[in-house]
Amino acid sequence: MTIDFEIPEFIQQQQAMVEYIAQATMRPYSRELDENEHARPTAFIDQIWPILKEQQKATLRKLTETPDPNKPKRPSTTYLRLMLLVEMLSWGDAGIYLCLPSAALGGSAIEAVGTPEQKIRFLTRFAEGDKPVWGAMAMTEPGAGSDTSAIQTSARYDEATDEWVLNGEKIFCTSGGLALEESDGLVIVWATVDRSAGRGGMKPFVVEAGTPGVKVVKAEIKHGIRASDTVAISFQDARIPADNILGSSEVQTGAGNKGFKGAMATFDASRPLVAAGALGVGRAALEFLKEKLTESGIEIPYGTPYHKLTAIQRDVMEMEADLKAAYLLTLRAIAMLDEKLNNSLEASMAKVKAGKVVTRVTQKAVELLGPMGYSREWLAEKWMRDGKINSLYEGTDQINTLVVARRILEYSRNELS
Amino acid sequence: MVSFTLTEDQQALTETLRRYAVNDVRPVAHDADEDSKLPQAVVQKGWELGLIPAVIPEELGGFGDPLSAVTGALAAEELAYGDLSLALAVLSPALFAYPLLLYGTAEQRENLLPLFLEETPAPVTAALLEPGIFFDAHELQTTATHEGDKVRLNGTKAYVPLAAESHWMLVYARSSETGVVEAYLVEDSVAGVQVESREKLMGIRALPTYRINFNDATVDAACKLGGVVGMDYPALLNRQRVALAALAVGVARASFEYARDYAKQRVQFGKPIAQNQAIAFMLAESAIEIDAARLMTWEAAWKLDRGEEATREAVLAKQYADKAVLFVTDNGVQTLGGYGFIREYPAERWLRNGRGFPAFAGLAMV
Numbered sequence: 001m002t003i004d005f006e007i008p009e010f011i012q013q014q015q016a017m018v019e020y021i022a023q024a025t026m027r028p029y030s031r032e033l034d035e036n037e038h039a040r041p042t043a044f045i046d047q048i049w050p051i052l053k054e055q056q057k058a059t060l061r062k063l064t065e066t067p068d069p070n071k072p073k074r075p076s077t078t079y080l081r082l083m084l085l086v087e088m089l090s091w092g093d094a095g096i097y098l099c100l101p102s103a104a105l106g107g108s109a110i111e112a113v114g115t116p117e118q119k120i121r122f123l124t125r126f127a128e129g130d131k132p133v134w135g136a137m138a139m140t141e142p143g144a145g146s147d148t149s150a151i152q153t154s155a156r157y158d159e160a161t162d163e164w165v166l167n168g169e170k171i172f173c174t175s176g177g178l179a180l181e182e183s184d185g186l187v188i189v190w191a192t193v194d195r196s197a198g199r200g201g202m203k204p205f206v207v208e209a210g211t212p213g214v215k216v217v218k219a220e221i222k223h224g225i226r227a228s229d230t231v232a233i234s235f236q237d238a239r240i241p242a243d244n245i246l247g248s249s250e251v252q253t254g255a256g257n258k259g260f261k262g263a264m265a266t267f268d269a270s271r272p273l274v275a276a277g278a279l280g281v282g283r284a285a286l287e288f289l290k291e292k293l294t295e296s297g298i299e300i301p302y303g304t305p306y307h308k309l310t311a312i313q314r315d316v317m318e319m320e321a322d323l324k325a326a327y328l329l330t331l332r333a334i335a336m337l338d339e340k341l342n343n344s345l346e347a348s349m350a351k352v353k354a355g356k357v358v359t360r361v362t363q364k365a366v367e368l369l370g371p372m373g374y375s376r377e378w379l380a381e382k383w384m385r386d387g388k389i390n391s392l393y394e395g396t397d398q399i400n401t402l403v404v405a406r407r408i409l410e411y412s413r414n415e416l417s
Numbered sequence: 418m419v420s421f422t423l424t425e426d427q428q429a430l431t432e433t434l435r436r437y438a439v440n441d442v443r444p445v446a447h448d449a450d451e452d453s454k455l456p457q458a459v460v461q462k463g464w465e466l467g468l469i470p471a472v473i474p475e476e477l478g479g480f481g482d483p484l485s486a487v488t489g490a491l492a493a494e495e496l497a498y499g500d501l502s503l504a505l506a507v508l509s510p511a512l513f514a515y516p517l518l519l520y521g522t523a524e525q526r527e528n529l530l531p532l533f534l535e536e537t538p539a540p541v542t543a544a545l546l547e548p549g550i551f552f553d554a555h556e557l558q559t560t561a562t563h564e565g566d567k568v569r570l571n572g573t574k575a576y577v578p579l580a581a582e583s584h585w586m587l588v589y590a591r592s593s594e595t596g597v598v599e600a601y602l603v604e605d606s607v608a609g610v611q612v613e614s615r616e617k618l619m620g621i622r623a624l625p626t627y628r629i630n631f632n633d634a635t636v637d638a639a640c641k642l643g644g645v646v647g648m649d650y651p652a653l654l655n656r657q658r659v660a661l662a663a664l665a666v667g668v669a670r671a672s673f674e675y676a677r678d679y680a681k682q683r684v685q686f687g688k689p690i691a692q693n694q695a696i697a698f699m700l701a702e703s704a705i706e707i708d709a710a711r712l713m714t715w716e717a718a719w720k721l722d723r724g725e726e727a728t729r730e731a732v733l734a735k736q737y738a739d740k741a742v743l744f745v746t747d748n749g750v751q752t753l754g755g756y757g758f759i760r761e762y763p764a765e766r767w768l769r770n771g772r773g774f775p776a777f778a779g780l781a782m783v
Contacts, residue, residue: 002420005715005719324716325709329705408700408704
């Protein structure tokens with residue numbers, strides 16, 4: 001191995017195709033979907049569903065077949081491909097991207113801790129059929145944001161019927177409405193089997209569309225990513241089969257606490273991918289800004305000393321450098337995932353950096369584009385509103401900074417809270 | 418294929434250099450700064466690590482390794498982790514050797530590269546930077562005027578490391594006819610080359626740097642680096658940007674690690690100060706900026722090694738590292754509180770050294 005930044009040819013080709021999809025089915029609808037919140041990006045969904053379905057089919061095959069020991073092992077590029085896919089789709093439109101018909105975070109949880117039987121039972125729907133299907137993850141509650149151990153949604157085992165009974169309310173669930181009401185999808189619901197056990201009692205449950213007692217009670221109205229479906233879900237004596245729990249039902253603490261650890265481990269994969277989404281929005285804003293500056297006769301002369309640059313040129317160079325820094329931190333966290341190395345530190349570094357950078361870059365783009373930057377005629381102001389979500393979801397910048405701090409100081413959550 | 422893994426050779430090299438930085442350089446860095454004096458024994462030991470002979474071609478007696486900017490960046494970071502003055506001193510022969518290796522004519526290489534196979538550091542340097550507040554590497558004020566087979570050099574250079582003890586220097590000057598920047602291999606005996614008194618700087622105080630005046634200093638036209646073909650000046654500028662960025666990362670890492678360890682030990686209000694988010698977050702942000710600057714440096718170096726145009730990457734990496742090292746070393750002082758301001762502690766030295774990077778040009782090369 002050696003230090004290398006080369007993106008493999010086949011991924012570059014994928015990027016060209018994804019860019020085409022973004023140009024054709026995302027950008028033309030960006031403004032319209034932003035102005036008409038809760039409308040669905042059907043052009044994008046219809047275009048991408050057949051492609052995702054095939055990919056999911058291949059993934060499912062890999063998950064369920066026994067690997068051939070004689071087959072030569074190639075270095076995995078699964079996450080690298082995913083990172084650049086997410087980056088490009090977010091470049092197209094961050095809100096529309098989030099409507100991707102796939103198992104999403106729910107799928108990651110099932111892939112990570114599900115039994116072979118569960119993988120087939122729950123994931124097959126994402127690999128077949130004419131109609132798109134969504135998966136979602138429901139973790140956040142009104143009283144449990146960053147502090148996921150404060151989750152109140154309960155799961156009680158009913159021996160008489162061999163079922164789990166869920167009660168509680170989840171909020172900020174991405175694609176929750178699409179999963180439960182607009183497709184034959186599913187939501188992974190984090191609930192506690194024992195409130196007194198704190199993190200040890202937290203378990204993920206698979207709740208399928210059509211489950212009685214499960215109701216989407218609110219679609220949020222948001223600052224940005226308005227095309228994305230963000231909902232609140234209530235559970236009132238919602239009954240699901242006993243084997244819809246992912247992993248063991250035992251209350252576990254300390255090192256054996258696989259339930260909570262499982263949730264945290266999915267962050268190692270999801271945070272760099274959120275970072276990738278941030279990079280896409282940032283690049284969209286920066287490219288657009290540079291395009292407009294070029295039209296006005298302003299180029300960026302790299303290698304010209306500082307005193308000879310205009311304030312705008314300096315700003316643009318700083319935006320580019322910041323975006324590159326965030327890209328490289330993300331690329332590293334992703335490469336570690338593909339190499340199956342522990343990347344908790346690097347994932348949080350990438351996430352917090354990318355969140356901050358997209359916030360700053362898009363705000364600066366609005367500023368530098370003057371009255372037109374603020375105008376809803378162009379997309380700059382929308383990218384600024386869209387970009388901000390990346391500093392908030394999948395752990396706020398502050399929570400991710402805390403994770404970085406704990407890691408570099410080798411502190412537990414008790415030592416640094 | 419994307420990878421952030423060092424080769425085995427690079428791994429071995431960085432480990433060797435880290436040992437040198439920690440065991441040999443760190444113990445002498447404070448006094449060297451206070452006394453404005455390079456500890457010759459430690460510089461000598463740095464020379465014996467053999468960074469430059471490694472890339473001299475085998476037919477000239479070297480080890481014939483390819484000149485790699487990535488490897489150079491890795492080495493520069495480790496050396497600067499020890500101390501910036503000593504790192505610049507140990508790396509200074511490269512300022513002359515690498516341009517010669519890359520662009521020298523066969524004759525220039527055969528004549529001068531053997532200098533770098535001696536047992537003591539080659540007495541060479543390079544002069545790029547010029548005094549004044551508006552330095553532009555593409556608009557040098559120092560001129561080269563060709564007259565027949567002679568060239569006259571006129572102008573003033575600044576921040577020339579180790580100039581007083583150098584027998585050869587590489588002088589960058591703008592052709593008064595074409596405006597193109599060329600480099601000239603100049604011996605110290607040439608009339609009209611006047612090394613002024615040693616400069617007094619805010620940091621890198623152990624490293625002697627000088628201003629040099631060229632008053633009709635006349636050399637043979639054959640002294641032009643690369644002869645008729647000349648050199649790839651933009652590529653050389655990028656190589657020095659990458660080197661400086663890597664050195665900045667090393668300084669930042671030194672400051673960060675010290676502050677991190679201090680914050681875990683320093684107890685106030687009954688607990689280590691690192692257990693306060695105000696301190697912990699400062700350190701976390703420093704850690705992120707260091708990694709970001711390092712990755713940008715590596716990417717620029719990687720492009721250089723592939724022979725690709727790397728100006729954008731090198732410029733952005735240097736610019737980013739300039740800011741990162743200041744941010745991190747300032748955080749370092751801040752973490753130590755009042756002790757950060759006391760010269761017995763290294764934090765303020767790292768801040769003084771780190772502040773220099775935006776001003777540095779041509780002081781290092783990968």
